[in-house]
Amino acid sequence: MFKTLLIEIGVEELPAVPLLKELKNIEKKYADILEKNSLLGEFEFYYTPRRLVIWHREFQTKQEASVEEFFGAPLAVAYKDGKATPAAEGFARKCGVELAEITTAQKNGKEVLYYKRDKPGQESVALLPEIIETWIKSLDFGKSMRWGDLKESFIRPIRWVNVLLGDELVDMELFGKRSAKHTFVHRISNFEAVPINGAKEYFEVLENGGVTLFAEQRREDILSQFQALEAQEALNIEVDEDLLAEVVAITEHPKALLGTFDEEFLRLPPEVIITSMKEHQRYFPVFQNGKLLNKFVVVSNALTEDYSKVIEGNEKVLRPRLADGLFFYDNDIKNGLSTDGLEKVAFFKGLGSVADKIKRETAIAHALYELYEIDASQEDLDKAISLAKADLMSEMVYEFTELQGLMGGYYALAQGENEAVALAITEQYLPDGEESALPSTPLSAIIAMSLKLDTLIALFSINQIPTGSRDPFALRRAVNGIIRIVNEYGFAFDIVKTMNRLALSYAPFEMHKLEAFILERLKQFYKVNPSIVEAVLASGERELVSIGKKIEALNTIASSESFSEASATFKRVANITKDMDMQASLDVEPHLFEEDAESALHVRYIDVISTSYASYEEELDALLGLKPELDQFFDDVMVNAEDEAIKNNRKALVGSIYKSILNIADIKEVSI
Numbered sequence: 001m002f003k004t005l006l007i008e009i010g011v012e013e014l015p016a017v018p019l020l021k022e023l024k025n026i027e028k029k030y031a032d033i034l035e036k037n038s039l040l041g042e043f044e045f046y047y048t049p050r051r052l053v054i055w056h057r058e059f060q061t062k063q064e065a066s067v068e069e070f071f072g073a074p075l076a077v078a079y080k081d082g083k084a085t086p087a088a089e090g091f092a093r094k095c096g097v098e099l100a101e102i103t104t105a106q107k108n109g110k111e112v113l114y115y116k117r118d119k120p121g122q123e124s125v126a127l128l129p130e131i132i133e134t135w136i137k138s139l140d141f142g143k144s145m146r147w148g149d150l151k152e153s154f155i156r157p158i159r160w161v162n163v164l165l166g167d168e169l170v171d172m173e174l175f176g177k178r179s180a181k182h183t184f185v186h187r188i189s190n191f192e193a194v195p196i197n198g199a200k201e202y203f204e205v206l207e208n209g210g211v212t213l214f215a216e217q218r219r220e221d222i223l224s225q226f227q228a229l230e231a232q233e234a235l236n237i238e239v240d241e242d243l244l245a246e247v248v249a250i251t252e253h254p255k256a257l258l259g260t261f262d263e264e265f266l267r268l269p270p271e272v273i274i275t276s277m278k279e280h281q282r283y284f285p286v287f288q289n290g291k292l293l294n295k296f297v298v299v300s301n302a303l304t305e306d307y308s309k310v311i312e313g314n315e316k317v318l319r320p321r322l323a324d325g326l327f328f329y330d331n332d333i334k335n336g337l338s339t340d341g342l343e344k345v346a347f348f349k350g351l352g353s354v355a356d357k358i359k360r361e362t363a364i365a366h367a368l369y370e371l372y373e374i375d376a377s378q379e380d381l382d383k384a385i386s387l388a389k390a391d392l393m394s395e396m397v398y399e400f401t402e403l404q405g406l407m408g409g410y411y412a413l414a415q416g417e418n419e420a421v422a423l424a425i426t427e428q429y430l431p432d433g434e435e436s437a438l439p440s441t442p443l444s445a446i447i448a449m450s451l452k453l454d455t456l457i458a459l460f461s462i463n464q465i466p467t468g469s470r471d472p473f474a475l476r477r478a479v480n481g482i483i484r485i486v487n488e489y490g491f492a493f494d495i496v497k498t499m500n501r502l503a504l505s506y507a508p509f510e511m512h513k514l515e516a517f518i519l520e521r522l523k524q525f526y527k528v529n530p531s532i533v534e535a536v537l538a539s540g541e542r543e544l545v546s547i548g549k550k551i552e553a554l555n556t557i558a559s560s561e562s563f564s565e566a567s568a569t570f571k572r573v574a575n576i577t578k579d580m581d582m583q584a585s586l587d588v589e590p591h592l593f594e595e596d597a598e599s600a601l602h603v604r605y606i607d608v609i610s611t612s613y614a615s616y617e618e619e620l621d622a623l624l625g626l627k628p629e630l631d632q633f634f635d636d637v638m639v640n641a642e643d644e645a646i647k648n649n650r651k652a653l654v655g656s657i658y659k660s661i662l663n664i665a666d667i668k669e670v671s672i
Contacts, residue, residue, distance in 0.1 A: 003166035005043075005059035006199040007132055009174070010160035010184055013049045016249035018141040018155060023047075029138045030054060033131055038063045039124060046213050048252045049301075050184065052136075053213065055199075059165065063121030070095050072113030075104055088113060125165055129172035132163065136174065150176055160184060160193070167198035185209020186252055188303035210303045211252045218248045222299055225256035226284075229297065233258060236287045237297050243278055250282075251301040258286070259315045263294045265322040268329055269410050275400050276321045283318065328395035337390040337411045345392065348473075350462040354389055357454060361385055364502055365450040371498070372491050374442035376420065384424035384447050387412060391425075405429050431481045438488050445485050452478040453502060460514045461506040479521040486544045495519070495542040515542075522547065528555045531671040538666035553616035554665045557624065564672055566624045569631060570661065574668040576639060577655040586656045592649040597636040601629040605657055616664050623661050630657070 027045045034040040039060055046053040072078065072091035079088060084099055092099040095115040105114035141155035148157075152175055161179040163170035172179050182193040183202060189210040196202045203213070212218045222244065226237045247254065265273060270285075270292040277283035277296050284297040298314045300307065343355035351357070365385045369378060391397045391408035400407075409426030413419070420443055427444040428451055430437055439445040456478050459465070466475050486493040495518050500511060523533045528551060536550045557563055580586075593599050604626055613619040639654065641647045661667055 001061045002058040003061055004164070004199045005054070005056035005128075006162070006164040006202055007054040008160075008162040008183060008202070009052045009132075009136060009158060010050060010162070011052070011154075011158055012156040013250070014047075014156055015141075016049075016246040018143070019047065019249055020245055022139055022141050026052075026139060030135045033135050033138070037127055037131055038066065038121070039127070039131070047215060047249070048211060048213060049250050050252065051213075059124065061124050061165070063124070063127075065121050066119045068117050068119050070115045071105070071107050072102070072115075075111045075113070078113050091115075125168075125170055128163060128165065128170050129174075132172065133174055148176065162196075162202075164199055164202070186211050186303050212254070215248050218251060218254050219244065222247065222254045222256055225254075226297065229256060229258055233295075234288070235293060235295065238274075238285045238287060240278065240284070243282060243284065247282055247299045251299060253301060253303050255300045255302065255307065257298050257300055257307050257311050257314070259283075259296050259298055259311050259318070261294050261296065261315065261318055261322060265326060266292065266294055268322070268325055269407070271403060271406055272325050272329065272396065272400065273322065275403060276325055277318065279400075279402075280321055281314070281318060283314070324399070325396070328399055332391075332394040332396055332407070332411055333414050335394075336415050337387050337408065338393060339386070339390050341393050342389060348459070348462075348464070351458050354392060357458070358386065358389055360454045360458065360505070361388070361450040363505055364453050365446055367502060368446045368449060368491075372442070372446070372489075374446060376441070376443040380418065380420050380424075380443060381446065383417060384421045384443065385450065387417070387421070388425050388428050388447060388451070431484055433477070434480070438484055442489055445489050445491075449482060449485055449491075452481050456482075457499070457503050457506050457514070460517075461503070461509045463509070465513060465517065475517070476521055476524075479518050480525055483522065483525055483544055483548075487548050490545055493544045495544065497542075526551050529558070529671075531669055532558060532665075535665040535667060535669035538669045539662050539664060550616050550664050553620055554670070556617055557620050558670055558672065563624075566627045567667060567670060567672070569627045569634075570624065570658070570667045572634065573630065573654055573658045574666070576651065577658045580651065580655045582655070582659050582662060586652040586659060588653045588656060589649050592646055594646065595637050597629070597633045598650065598653065601626070601633045601657075602653055604629045605653070605660075609660055620661070620664050623657070623664075626657060 027043075030043070030045070031040060034043075041056060041059060043054055043056045043059075046055065070091070072094075073085075073087040077087050078085055078091070088099060088102070091113050092102055092115075095102065095117075097115065101115065103114050104111050106112075107114075136154070137152075139155075144153035144155050145157070146153045154175060158175040158177055160182070161172065161174045161177045162181065162183055163172060163179050164181065169179060169181050180193075181197065182195045183205060184190075185194055185206060186209055194205050194209065196205055206213050212221065223239070226239065229235070230237055273292060274285045277285055281296075281298070284299075286293045286295040286297060296314075296318065298311070300310045300314075302310050304310070339355065339358065342358065343353045345354045346352075347354050347357045362382070362385050365381055366378075369376075369381050387408065388405070389408075391404055391411060394407055394411065396407050397404045405428050406426055408428075409422045412422040412425050420441065423441060424439075424444040424447045427439040427441075428447045430439050430444070430448055439448045455473060456475055459473055459475060464473070471477075482493070485491070495515055496511075499514060499518075503509075503511065503514075519537055522537070523530055526533050526548075532555050533551055536547055536554060539550070541547050541550060558567075588602060590599065590602060593602070608622045608626065611622065613622065633654075637650060639647065639650045641650065
């Protein structure tokens with residue numbers, strides 16, 4: 001039999017960010033608990049800032065009857081000389097029966113003690129209190145709190161519990177609150193508890209009480225209101241998806257409102273205004289023809305006919321935020337960019353100050369500048385690298401740490417530095433994520449690489465190597481950024497040679513660990529069959545741009561229909577050459593050929609390696625095109641001939657072919 005099941009846990013306002021972080025786990029945790037209790041069925045999860053809700057349209061009112069089976073020790077262990085051993089007696093006690101009721105069964109080819117009993121299903125109403133309590137206490141929102149005289153803790157105090165199986169109340173207590181057939185609607189609509197008789201009435205009461213229960217509906221309502229404002233006011237609202245998710249999580253009755261701030265604040269860099277609005281107030285910035293306007297959109301949770309006071313209140317709150325920003329900005333412009341004081345700012349224990357980091361980055365930047373011969377002056381390079389961290393001493397970055405680099409670029413322009421230097425300062429942290437933009441000039445790219453490389457090498461030099469999920473200095477992201485930059489600009493960056501050169505001024509450390517760390521990131525970076533990356537790396541290639549091109553080439557070739565057949569032939573080649581030194585010179589002597597297949601293969605091979613190719617893909621395709629001649633060779637020729645000279649010559653021919661392929665990838669590592 002099935003009935004509806006409504007579970008509503010009422011709480012004080014949930015903070016948005018912890019809720020959203022746990023959101024992906026909430027339904028799974030509940031489903032796992034239901035499954036353990038043999039009550040798994042379809043359900044929906046809803047949330048508002050004041051409630052967590054589970055809704056079953058159909059919920060089993062009773063567990064299905066089941067059979068419990070118990071397997072014990074082998075018969076030879078359970079009985080000795082016809083008498084029960086402690087093993088047999090212990091098994092009977094475990095099953096809760098007399099030894100005479102124990103039988104035997106076959107398991108893994110042995111006769112073992114066995115007991116089976118029917119287990120009647122329990123009534124769901126008796127199981128629900130424990131199920132709900134287990135679920136709620138399994139939720140991990142990070143920090144939790146205690147209230148009243150409770151010893152238990154939760155992210156926020158629980159204020160009511162409403163559990164209805166059908167229309168009947170499930171009697172239970174959670175965090176000191178006894179379940180009751182009532183709910184709470186929007187506070188402005190009604191501050192008191194609202195009685196309900198059943199689930200159908202519950203949804204009607206919430207709707208009439210100003211609560212939009214469904215998060216997706218709240219999201220659609222907000223976006224629809226945004227569109228109406230845009231059409232009405234001829235403007236564009238910048239929709240940040242993370243911010244939108246937060247606003248959805250903190251509202252029960254969202255209403256998008258347009259506010260205004262004084263035009264004088266538009267003297268601030270747009271990023272300062274936007275950051276202040278988003279981070280502190282959860283406001284959405286407004287643009288017109290790509291230009292930031294002195295307007296903002298706030299999503300209110302108020303329930304009223306007149307929103308003018310709500311708009312006015314939010315305008316008053318924003319003004320002092322922007323006034324502080326303008327004060328910081330004007331002061332910073334007046335003081336100018338300076339690194340004075342950075343020698344007192346610690347970077348990391350054992351690595352000195354931020355001023356020390358600047359010196360190390362400067363050395364790396366000079367080495368890269370010499371290596372890549374970019375189209376930029378060394379004067380610009382020196383100016384950019386010397387001022388890159390200067391904004392850390394500014395009042396604005398002290399207030400808004402996420403604006404570091406960006407503010408340095410603005411301040412550099414204000415004090416007369418050229419655009420190339422300012423841009424390099426602005427872009428020094430790029431890319432700062434998987435979808436992030438890259439530095440837009442070679443100069444910016446070298447400044448950005450210098451920062452990442454110093455952090456990477458310096459931390460490895462003091463054995464601060466990421467383990468597991470622990471990566472406090474985002475070294476994995478730094479490696480990803482380096483890979484993206486060198487691929488974008490075609491910088492020849494050899495993981496071994498270049499890194500060894502740059503690491504000379506650091507404390508000695510095991511470079512092979514850093515190489516392994518970078519190679520592991522490469523395997524994660526390229527979204528291809530992992531064996532493709534393994535095959536390229538197994539070739540010994542360590543130059544990042546070439547690695548990327550070879551992975552792309554091999555991935556394309558390996559995706560073709562003919563590759564499976566070709567790989568079988570070339571894995572045979574690899575097997576023949578597995579004991580050969582691929583670093584040695586493999587000299588083939590045509591005068592030692594005895595079979596036509598040898599000569600035909602050699603002629604085709606010489607033709608292939610004598611041709612110039614526009615890409616690794618073309619070269620690899622040509623080498624794999626030797627398959628017909630190789631197949632004929634294997635049909636007609638015995639490689640391990642009795643004559644040692646002939647045998648070695650044949651192996652040299654096969655080895656030369658595989659050596660040429662090995663310049664791109666070790667084909668035998670590819671698994672399709």
